[in-house]
Amino acid sequence: MSEDNRSPVRRMTVADRLFLVSFRPAHESHLRAKDPGLCAECVGRPCTTVCPAAVYEWLEDTDGARLVISFENCLECGACRLACPERNIDWAYPPSGHGVTYRYG
Amino acid sequence: MEQDKFDLIVVGAGPAGAAAAMRAARAGLDVVLLERGSSPGGKNVMGGVMYGHALRDAIPDFDPRTAPLERTVAEQGYWLLTGEDALRVSYRSPRHAAPPENCFTVLRARFDPWFAGQAEEAGAMMLTGTTVTGLIRRNEDPRGQVIGVRTDRPDGDLLADAVIVASGVHALPELLAARPHGDLRPDQVALAVKEVVHLGEEEVGRRFALAPGQGAAYELLGTITRGLPGVGFLYTNRDTVSIGAGVVLADLAAAGLKPYELLDGVKEHPMLRPFLDGGDVVEYSAHLIPEAGHAGLPDLAGDGLLVAGDAAGLVNSLRREGSNLAITSGLLAADAVIHARETGDSSARGLAGYAESLGRSFVLQDLRRYRQAMPYLRAHPEFFGLYPELAAIAADSVFLATGEPRRQRARKLIAELRRRRSPLRALRDLWGLWRALNG
Ligand SMILES: Cc1cc2nc3c(=O)[nH]c(=O)nc-3n(C[C@H](O)[C@H](O)[C@H](O)COP(=O)(O)OP(=O)(O)OC[C@H]3O[C@@H](n4cnc5c(N)ncnc54)[C@H](O)[C@@H]3O)c2cc1C
Ligand code: SF4
Ligand code: SF4
Numbered sequence: 001m002s003e004d005n006r007s008p009v010r011r012m013t014v015a016d017r018l019f020l021v022s023f024r025p026a027h028e029s030h031l032r033a034k035d036p037g038l039c040a041e042c043v044g045r046p047c048t049t050v051c052p053a054a055v056y057e058w059l060e061d062t063d064g065a066r067l068v069i070s071f072e073n074c075l076e077c078g079a080c081r082l083a084c085p086e087r088n089i090d091w092a093y094p095p096s097g098h099g100v101t102y103r104y105g
Numbered sequence: 106m107e108q109d110k111f112d113l114i115v116v117g118a119g120p121a122g123a124a125a126a127m128r129a130a131r132a133g134l135d136v137v138l139l140e141r142g143s144s145p146g147g148k149n150v151m152g153g154v155m156y157g158h159a160l161r162d163a164i165p166d167f168d169p170r171t172a173p174l175e176r177t178v179a180e181q182g183y184w185l186l187t188g189e190d191a192l193r194v195s196y197r198s199p200r201h202a203a204p205p206e207n208c209f210t211v212l213r214a215r216f217d218p219w220f221a222g223q224a225e226e227a228g229a230m231m232l233t234g235t236t237v238t239g240l241i242r243r244n245e246d247p248r249g250q251v252i253g254v255r256t257d258r259p260d261g262d263l264l265a266d267a268v269i270v271a272s273g274v275h276a277l278p279e280l281l282a283a284r285p286h287g288d289l290r291p292d293q294v295a296l297a298v299k300e301v302v303h304l305g306e307e308e309v310g311r312r313f314a315l316a317p318g319q320g321a322a323y324e325l326l327g328t329i330t331r332g333l334p335g336v337g338f339l340y341t342n343r344d345t346v347s348i349g350a351g352v353v354l355a356d357l358a359a360a361g362l363k364p365y366e367l368l369d370g371v372k373e374h375p376m377l378r379p380f381l382d383g384g385d386v387v388e389y390s391a392h393l394i395p396e397a398g399h400a401g402l403p404d405l406a407g408d409g410l411l412v413a414g415d416a417a418g419l420v421n422s423l424r425r426e427g428s429n430l431a432i433t434s435g436l437l438a439a440d441a442v443i444h445a446r447e448t449g450d451s452s453a454r455g456l457a458g459y460a461e462s463l464g465r466s467f468v469l470q471d472l473r474r475y476r477q478a479m480p481y482l483r484a485h486p487e488f489f490g491l492y493p494e495l496a497a498i499a500a501d502s503v504f505l506a507t508g509e510p511r512r513q514r515a516r517k518l519i520a521e522l523r524r525r526r527s528p529l530r531a532l533r534d535l536w537g538l539w540r541a542l543n544g
Contacts, residue, residue: 009372009381014365017300017389046358052298052365052391076148077391078275082291083358091277093141096234096257101147104301104345104388105213 014054025072026098032090111265118145118221121414122271124435126224136229141236146217150392157206159432174209175342176320177202186327191376251409274415293397297351298364302384306344327493399476411438474544481541
């Protein structure tokens with residue numbers, strides 16, 4: 001408590017981290033799974049682990065099983081497009097003026 | 106129509122594109138530099154160590170005092186991190202920080218606007234907030250000469266005699282001349298995540314024992330990447346530090362490891378905590394790094410088209426050099442376009458000087474020299490697990506005093522090392538590594 005400026009490294013969640021990044025989301029997603037059937041069958045679903053912004057989440061609930069894509073958190077790194085074993089991600093840059101803007105980089 | 110045609114379109118205002126645009130504009134060419142970010146650097150991430158030689162080549166009267174550089178690097182080193190331990194090798198030299206400076210740390214959101222500004226000052230026109238979506242080819246023939254680009258602006262087509270694609274590592278297939286080996290593969294890139302941690306200018310100086318304005322850059326090796334082929338880094342900025350780690354994307358995916366968990370492990374290593382404790386994380390970022398090296402080079406030129414920097418995979422990941430390869434390739438690409446304008450031939454043949462001069466420069470010479478290194482390291486994960494651990498055991502035997510005779514302990518050490526790896530295999534691995542690192 002007293003040594004506030006020496007408080008130890010705190011473990012941060014992805015949400016904590018994304019909170020530090022400035023985004024201007026577009027209205028429409030720039031990311032899309034081309035064939036949802038492939039996602040249903042996909043082993044390991046690497047998009048849900050490699051993404052540094054946890055954009056992809058596999059959800060199974062009363063609405064069914066599906067890949068949820070929180071595109072507004074995308075850091076535009078491209079990892080998901082290359083890591084998807086089926087090349088099932090339709091990937092584009094967000095429209096100009098949108099997406100991430102780093103202040104430090 | 107004619108007045109809308111440029112001599113040169115450059116796609117991407119990173120180090121490669123800005124360097125190309127400034128050199129071509131200085132030679133009197135009518136250049137437009139296109140950047141998808143609202144300002145240059147807004148989409149970009151690097152460690153980042155920026156090299157003096159490249160800046161001096163790009164800007165003849167370069168004066169570091171006028172540039173948004175964080176610190177002049179006086180010390181560089183490798184930290185071999187295992188469990189809780191650290192074996193550190195570093196080199197500090199005041200010569201490196203004195204003119205002509207060897208390298209600087211930078212933050213790209215600050216550096217890129219200035220560097221691209223040099224292209225504007227030289228006469229290039231910069232259009233930010235402009236995403237290039239494809240190439241325009243003569244007669245719409247998919248193999249025809251490139252005569253311009255499509256952008257997502259209204260009436261966004263732009264025409265030119267030549268196009269330099271400098272759009273970075275994640276160059277979409279529709280922007281490249283051709284990749285003889287097809288689209289990028291996940292084993293040809295590393296995914297890096299990074300944080301910028303604010304400490305204050307004095308505190309950075311104190312924690313790293315640095316003179317004002319001077320900086321340090323450490324590569325973090327060992328088990329810190331959890332046995333996956335990759336490296337971490339810790340660099341000092343003016344009042345912040347940059348910490349991050351990158352591993353080959355295919356390996357990250359296969360391990361099911363999340364990149365931010367990798368970063369947590371790095372930040373929590375006992376060697377690193379004292380440098381970070383109490384600091385405020387002010388930004389988190391992620392970016393790919395090309396890792397394919399010489400084996401993954403795309404075609405560098407097509408009719409009316411040149412590819413420079415990360416878009417061509419020009420990164421020497423072993424030496425964490427990318428920005429300087431980008432700048433040098435951008436300058437050489439511009440030279441080829443300037444030459445093509447004189448000869449009136451911007452076909453692939455007319456632009457062939459680019460590949461030739463790049464081949465003579467350190468860019469392709471170094472990529473060729475280290476072409477075995479990454480494949481070797483990826484095939485030998487022991488270098489990210491077993492060997493760092495053995496190095497720590499060896500260091501223990503040097504630095505621990507136990508009251509036991511040294512000769513007896515040396516025997517025990519050798520027995521322990523033999524148990525973990527047969528001497529023959531170890532010799533073979535080290536010989537292999539040496540050869541891979543020495544071409
Ligand atoms: C974490 C990390 C650490 C690194 N550390 C170092 C280091 O310490 N030292 C070093 O030398 N190198 C380092 N590198 C490598 C270095 O960052 C790159 O090699 C260098 O930035 C390449 O420059 P470039 O101009 O080719 O590409 P980039 O810097 O990626 O620039 C490409 C530009 O093109 C723009 N663009 C992309 N697509 C389009 C489009 N369709 N339309 C319009 N504009 C577009 C982008 O917004 C960007 O501004 C590091 C990389 C990473 C990721
Ligand atoms: S990796 Fe590809 S196929 Fe698998 S779940 Fe993700 S998008 Fe679908
Ligand atoms: S581009 Fe990067 S940040 Fe965006 S969704 Fe894909 S992996 Fe995640």
